[in-house]
Amino acid sequence: MIVRRAVAMAVVMMAVTLAGSMTAAPPSQGAPEAHDSHTMATPSTHMATTGTGVVYLMIANAGDDDDELVNAATDRAHDAQVHETVIENEVGRMVPLAGPLVIPAGESVSLAPGGLHIMLLGLTDDIRLGDTFDLTLEFAAAGEVTIPVTAVLDADDAQGQPVNAGALTIDGFWSRPAPMIDGTSATPATMSAP
Numbered sequence: 001m002i003v004r005r006a007v008a009m010a011v012v013m014m015a016v017t018l019a020g021s022m023t024a025a026p027p028s029q030g031a032p033e034a035h036d037s038h039t040m041a042t043p044s045t046h047m048a049t050t051g052t053g054v055v056y057l058m059i060a061n062a063g064d065d066d067d068e069l070v071n072a073a074t075d076r077a078h079d080a081q082v083h084e085t086v087i088e089n090e091v092g093r094m095v096p097l098a099g100p101l102v103i104p105a106g107e108s109v110s111l112a113p114g115g116l117h118i119m120l121l122g123l124t125d126d127i128r129l130g131d132t133f134d135l136t137l138e139f140a141a142a143g144e145v146t147i148p149v150t151a152v153l154d155a156d157d158a159q160g161q162p163v164n165a166g167a168l169t170i171d172g173f174w175s176r177p178a179p180m181i182d183g184t185s186a187t188p189a190t191m192s193a194p
């Protein structure tokens with residue numbers, strides 16, 4: 001799903017999240033309205049109990065031109081969106097990034113706890129410690145690149161070798177079930193050792 005197209009729906013979902021809990025998708029939500037191949041999984045395969053997950057990573061741009069992350073997708077979730085954490089009245093909350101994530105020329109962008117992250121909405125299966133799943137990122141200039149994301153406890157445990165796509169290098173990627181919306185929770189209860 002194009003990130004921009006997801007914004008309106010995501011605002012609704014995040015509002016529901018803020019009013020309720022992160023632990024279950026509201027039944028009234030149903031399937032996302034905008035469909036692509038990643039949103040068509042049948043309900044019978046929907047094993048999630050946590051509902052949402054998070055992916056963190058770093059993107060370095062060694063090129064002379066800016067690039068943009070325009071889409072993210074994984075079979076592990078119905079939707080993947082770039083979120084940012086904003087602080088309002090000393091409370092952190094997540095909102096979909098307004099517009100594509102820009103990777104400036106010669107700079108790196110870090111998606112890390114408490115800040116930018118890729119939100120996995122509507123997990124097709126729980127994310128457990130040690131799980132590895134593919135996440136495909138689409139950049140305006142560098143094109144598509146798929147990275148193997150492993151669920152670990154924190155960034156220090158991130159696994160996998162850096163992946164190159166054009167002038168970009170994606171590194172330090174890892175995942176976990178969604179943290180509390182303040183981004184400060186430690187290990188989610190659903191995360192069990194392999």
Ligand SMILES: [Cu+2]
Pocket residue numbers: 083084094095117118119
């Ligand atoms: Cu989020």
